[in-house]
Structures are given as structure tokens and as C-alpha cells.
Amino acid sequence: MRKLKKLNRIYWIYGGVMGLLMILLEVIHYRTMVRDIEIEVYGAIIGILFLAFGIWLGTSLIKKNSQEKYDPFKLGLSKREVEVLELLAQGFSNQEVADKLFVSLNTAKTHISNIYSKLNVKRRTQAIQKARDMALIHPSKE
Amino acid sequence: MRKLKKLNRIYWIYGGVMGLLMILLEVIHYRTMVRDIEIEVYGAIIGILFLAFGIWLGTSLIKKNSQEKYDPFKLGLSKREVEVLELLAQGFSNQEVADKLFVSLNTAKTHISNIYSKLNVKRRTQAIQKARDMALIHPSKE
DNA sequence: TCATAAATCACCCGAAAGAATGAAAGAAAT
DNA sequence: ATTTCTTTCATTCTTTCGGGTGATTTATGA
Numbered sequence: 001m002r003k004l005k006k007l008n009r010i011y012w013i014y015g016g017v018m019g020l021l022m023i024l025l026e027v028i029h030y031r032t033m034v035r036d037i038e039i040e041v042y043g044a045i046i047g048i049l050f051l052a053f054g055i056w057l058g059t060s061l062i063k064k065n066s067q068e069k070y071d072p073f074k075l076g077l078s079k080r081e082v083e084v085l086e087l088l089a090q091g092f093s094n095q096e097v098a099d100k101l102f103v104s105l106n107t108a109k110t111h112i113s114n115i116y117s118k119l120n121v122k123r124r125t126q127a128i129q130k131a132r133d134m135a136l137i138h139p140s141k142e
Numbered sequence: 143m144r145k146l147k148k149l150n151r152i153y154w155i156y157g158g159v160m161g162l163l164m165i166l167l168e169v170i171h172y173r174t175m176v177r178d179i180e181i182e183v184y185g186a187i188i189g190i191l192f193l194a195f196g197i198w199l200g201t202s203l204i205k206k207n208s209q210e211k212y213d214p215f216k217l218g219l220s221k222r223e224v225e226v227l228e229l230l231a232q233g234f235s236n237q238e239v240a241d242k243l244f245v246s247l248n249t250a251k252t253h254i255s256n257i258y259s260k261l262n263v264k265r266r267t268q269a270i271q272k273a274r275d276m277a278l279i280h281p282s283k284e
Numbered sequence: 285t286c287a288t289a290a291a292t293c294a295c296c297c298g299a300a301a302g303a304a305t306g307a308a309a310g311a312a313a314t
Numbered sequence: 315a316t317t318t319c320t321t322t323c324a325t326t327c328t329t330t331c332g333g334g335t336g337a338t339t340t341a342t343g344a
Contacts, residue, residue, distance in 0.1 A: 043185070043188050046185050046188045046189050046192070047188050047189075047191075047192040048192075049189075049192075050188070050189040050190075050191075050192035050193040050196060051192040051193075051195060051196040051199075052196065053193060053196060054192060054193040054194065054195060054196020054197040054198075054199070054200060055196040055197070055199055055200035056196075056200070057193075057196070057197055057200070058196060058197035058198070058199070058200030058201040059200040059201070061197075061201075078289085078290060078291080079290090080290075080291065080292095081290095088267070089267075090271070091263075091265060091267040091268035091270075091271045092267075093265060093330070093331095094330070094331070094332095095330085103291085103292065103293085104292075104293055104294085105293095106292085106293050106294055106295085107291075107292050107293055107294095109331080109332075110291085110292080110293080111291085111292095112331085112332080113331095113332065113333070113334090116332080116333095121233075122332085123233060123235065123300095123331085123332085124267060124331080124332090125230070125231075125233040125234075125266060125267060125270065126233040128233075128267065128270070129232075129233050220319080220320060220321080221320090222320075222321065222322095223320095235300070235301090236300070236301065236302095237300085245321085245322065245323085246322080246323055246324085247323095248322085248323050248324055248325085249321075249322050249323055249324095251301075251302075251303095252321085252322080252323080252324095253321085253322095254301085254302080255302065255303070255304090258302080258303095264302085265301090265302085265330095266301080266302090285344100286343100286344090287342100287343090287344085288341100288342080288343080288344095289340105289341085289342075289343100290339100290340085290341075290342095291338100291339080291340080291341095292337100292338075292339075292340095293336105293337080293338080293339105294335100294336085294337085294338105295334105295335090295336095296333100296334085296335090297332100297333085297334090298331105298332090298333090299330105299331080299332080299333100300329100300330080300331065300332085301328100301329080301330065301331075302327100302328085302329075302330085303326100303327085303328080303329095304325100304326085304327085304328105305324100305325085305326090306323105306324085306325090307322100307323085307324085308321100308322080308323085309320100309321085309322080309323105310319100310320085310321080310322095311318100311319080311320075311321095312317100312318085312319075313316100313317085313318075313319095314315100314316090314317085314318100
């Protein structure tokens with residue numbers, strides 16, 4: 001639903017930019033009616049414009065593809081649990097998680113256990129994996 | 143050293159393709175000397191070619207940037223240890239790692255401990271993190 | 285206001301993980 | 315040949331994890 005909507009808007013943008021580009025070309029075309037001399041320039045301009053547009057379009061498309069799965073914490077995870085998950089993925093121990101959140105070790109463990117059952121995993125490494133795959137947490141790099 | 147070399151080769155390739163594109167345009171240009179009628183077609187061809195080139199170039203550049211750090215296991219890691227690291231990153235327990243490599247649990251634990259000291263970490267989650275960051279192991283997705 | 289969910293903490297227990305050593309056989313290098 | 319490295323395994327000990335259960339205190343919403 002929302003996904004489709006968003007994708008569509010992106011394609012509208014692409015279309016719009018493309019249209020603007022065409023208009024720009026038309027303008028250039030009718031401006032340089034003294035073509036016989038200017039045809040090389042005309043070609044160069046078109047080339048540069050479309051090259052730029054292509055690069056922009058290509059990079060945009062890749063970026064869209066590599067993100068956009070972002071499942072918010074709608075797997076029953078509470079915001080506190082997402083916080084904990086974030087810390088887990090950063091390699092902290094139970095005790096460290098507890099300290100960072102200013103709660104007791106027992107509380108941290110409770111959160112972590114709940115995360116496991118909600119993510120349907122048995123170990124923290126699996127939880128981290130799943131969280132990354134489903135983009136439940138902030139990506140580490142790039 | 144090797145990094146620079148590789149990057150340079152990539153730019154050579156880009157340059158080469160760009161050159162071919164230019165030659166192609168020249169050919170098209172002198173082929174369609176009946177321009178007054180064909181100038182729109184000429185523009186369209188240039189546009190399409192450069193658009194395609196731009197997209198290709200853009201996506202290639204992004205991909206190159208997002209990889210390319212690949213540090214082989216020159217941190218003192220033996221090949222066996224890299225194997226173990228690979229399995230760790232897949233979320234397996236010590237026992238599972240041992241089973242998959244047909245060695246005893248003790249052996250697996252020894253490898254894992256050695257990995258920790260070589261990567262200078264204290265926990266398996268940190269080892270996995272570091273292995274990913276330094277691209278010591280195969281990426282999980284994409 | 286009453287029920288429900290979230291967040292907090294405690295206690296117990298067994299399993300897994302990790303640290304510290306030692307040791308031994310085979311491969312590889314010099 | 316003789317080191318050096320790798321891989322293998324064992325033992326002991328401590329710490330950390332994870333499961334299970336139960337309880338209290340806010341919030342939130344119906």
C-alpha cells in the first residue's frame with residue numbers, strides 16, 4: 001500500500017524531471033536555429049544533460065532499492081525493545097545494555113528475552129541478524 | 143597500492159566506453175548529413191545513449207564505493223579461523239560450529255577464542271561486527 | 285474506571301560461552 | 315632437520331546467556 005504509493009511518487013518525479021529536460025532541449029533546439037554551425041554544440045549539450053540525468057537516475061534507483069524495506073517495529077516490538085535491540089546489535093553485553101539504559105540487569109534480560117520470542121529466535125546473534133535483515137535497526141555503515 | 147591500481151583500471155574502462163560513445167556519435171553525425179530533417183532523431187539518439195551511459199556509470203560508481211574494502215584475512219587469521227568466523231556470523235552456536243566443521247566443541251572454542259584475540263574483541267557479537275565492517279567474511283545480502 | 289500493555293525488577297537454574305593452560309600431530313618453510 | 319604455524323583436543327574455572335515464573339508500577343485507551 002504505502003510502499004506502492006511511495007514508489008509511484010518517485011516515478012512521477014523521474015517523469016517530471018525527464019519532461020523538464022525535454023522542454024529544455026526544445027528551447028535549446030529552437031534557440032540555436034543557426035544549426036549548421038552549432039550542431040556539435042547541440043549534441044554536446046544533449047549529451048551532457050542526459051549523462052547527468054542518467055547518473056542521477058541510476059544512483060537514485062540504486063539507493064531506493066537498497067533501502068525501502070524499513071519495517072518499523074510492527075512485529076510487536078515496543079520502543080524500549082527496539083532500543084535494546086539497537087544496543088545488542090552494537091555488540092554490548094547484557095550488563096552493558098542495562099547500564100546504558102539505566103535499568104537493572106534483570107530488566108535488560110527481560111527485554112532481551114521478549115525480543116527473542118517476538119523475533120522468534122533463540123540467540124542474540126540470530127536476533128541481530130534478523131534485525132538487520134528486516135531493517136528493524138539503524139544500518140551500521142554506508 | 144593494489145587499491146589504487148584497481149581504481150585506475152576502472153577509470154580507464156569508463157574513459158574507454160566514453161570514447162567509444164563519442165566515436166559512435168561521430169559516425170551517426172556524419173551518416174545523417176541530411177540533418178535539417180533528422181536533427182530531432184540525432185538529438186534523441188544522443189540523449190538515449192548518454193542516458194544509458196549515465197545510468198551505467200552511476201550505478202557502477204556506487205557499487206564500487208560500497209565494496210572495495212575487502213581486507214583478506216591478513217590480520218593473522220588462519221583459513222580455518224575464517225571458516226569459523228563465517229559460521230559465527232551466521233548465528234551458529236559453538237556446538238553447531240563444531241558439528242559443521244566435524245571437530246570437537248573444544249576445538250571450536252579454541253578457534254573462537256583465537257579469533258577474539260586476533261580481532262581484539264571480547265564477545266562473539268563484536269567479532270561478527272568487526273568481521274562485517276572489515277569485510278573479512280562474505281556479505282549476508284545484496 | 286477498568287482493562288491492557290509497557291516497563292521495571294527479582295530469583296532460580298541449567299546451558300552456553302569465554303579465559304587460561306597444556307599438549308600433540310601434521311604441514312610448511314628455511 | 316628443525317623450527318614455526320596450524321589444527322586438533324582436553325581440562326578447569328568463571329562469567330554470561332537464556333528460560334521460566336511472578337510481581338509492581340505507570341501509561342494508555344476504551
